[in-house]
Amino acid sequence: MRIADLGQTRLQCSLAGRGLYLRTGPFTSRIQSPIASVARSIESLYRDFEVADSQGFYDFHCELRAPRSHRRFYRPQVLFLSDRRSVFKPLAYHQAYPMLEWGLNWCIANQVPHRLVLHAAALERDGKALILPAPPGSGKSTLCAALAHHGWRLLTDESVLVDLATSEVSGPARPVSLKNDSIRVIRDACPSAVLSTPIADTLKGAVAHMRPPTDAVRRGHETARPGWIVFPRYQPGAPTRLKPRTAGSGFMQLIANAFNYAALGARGFHSAGRLVEQSACFDFSYSRLDEAIEQFDRLADGR
């Protein structure tokens, strides 16, 4: 059963009741929330995702609700709880849905010990993974959203999962988070993309989420072999430029973007090492999205 088959009423009932068991890639999240905007956003953005058995296993338990204090009435707020514990500072009530996305990212970063988890976007083409590790503001998500509509299969825009034994790459294929100007850029570049209504005034400015393409969701369990590791940098006015990077410096930059590299010790080292050895590393600077898409087409075709 998929979210689309569930229908609005049953979706709201499970969210407000024992929880929606949502399957995203290799994980099942149990999500509870009485908040209408959360239900609406899930209905639209997770349309193609599978609903898991509510008598079965879940990896993460998330809850979004108002605090049990005067702040549920006066300038209302929302809390994100993981395993019944609030993990973030509260946000304004209307930001509940972005908070769910951030919270699910937090769960993967903090509660997945059996894989190397990278703070990066990833896409797949012909069985090979393109990993885009980068700090916020580098245009990683914009690039990821655009490529997801131009021949690449979306793996993730935020948390890349690397198998510790094989270094195969996968991701939960959840909605892509877009901020400020990138919302307009993606609307222009990808007319078929479905975006949520932007929410203004979050900590990052305006935020909207893009529904992952149906094919990416249906193939969410398929892993990809290491292919390319590209460190993107958006610079206004810069020419499109793809420059090879040595494996050593690629490795160092990659682990700087890993959540649990240090915790995994030698296994993390070997997993990241194998990933870099089997990938080609590049630095990429760009300002024009259409040229960037062409560049990545050439990369995939080996030109």
Added chain:
Amino acid sequence: MDADTALHLALARPESMAERSAAEWAPLLAAARESALLGTLWHLADDAGLAEDLPEPVASHLWGAALIAEHRSQALVWELHRLAEGLLSRMSPGVALKGAAYLAAGLPNARGRLANDIDLLFPRSEVERAEKLLFFEGWSGTHHNVYDQRYYREWMHELPPLVHQHRGTTLDLHHNILPETFRGHPDPARLRQQSQALPEPFRFRVLCPAHLVLHAIVHLFSETEWDRGLRDLYDIHVLLDHFGARDGDAFWEHFVAEAEALNIAWMAERALWTANRLLLTEIPPEPVKRLARARAGIALRGLGRWSFVHGLHTRAGSITPRRDAVARGMLFLRGHWLKMPAGLLARHLFHKAFLAEKPETATAQPQPDQHG
């Protein structure tokens, strides 16, 4: 079965894990994660021959946690060797406590245990010399304001924690196992005298079996925050089981005698009751009978036991969250009441509430946007 009961049972009778359904496993994992016991469950399941039969995602979470614990242990042993080979070798060997001791002595509770910091015990007259020597190896102090310095150096049983400048490891230098101001406090010379040398290549010593368990007991039953208490109770359970099976009555005899000599028989009595109640720890009748003298009066006994049981529930797995919150509040007050005489406590709480700078601690909640 509720998740807390299932977790207690998994620790007490690992073969019970075979009976858990997928729906029971999810909250059980959350409760174990909260108590830092995921890695421990992996080893228990593996030893019981269940590792192959666990549902795939359950096995992944447990196995991954055991990996992380294994790496932490390796790092801690490495750090212990550095310390032993360094300037501390100019002093008589210190006594490794808690996680470091379990690991170095190869005790069964060390496997899968998430070791945090290193704890070393020195005589009071030497502990500040150790601190000065360690400074030259990159260990620097924390808690720099005057009040905190005095709090640690005059009233506590340890110096302000040291943190390694490059590696971020935390090292606590102790001169006793309970604060100076604690109600009834043990003679640390007795602990050091009976301590045992570790096998080569470790230069440190460890407490004798009875003291090792008593320290685990003191650590939990003097605590103000019982948040990860179940892990401590599991340490007590495994150590009692291990030494009881190895040394039999001789161990129990020594355990009771030392509890009395160190003025902590009353804490031992509460610990044995709680371990037996929650983790089904087998305790022979003789020590129970002898420690019965240290029981609380009938009115307080029930209340105390009720708060230990509820205080050891997890937030993720409990079905009695309101009662647990009351119990945690009571344990918080109890811990402070034990820690300091009333006058000093009033002064300390007044300072913390109104005068102390609010620290930017690592436990402060992050902004959610760091994840997306």
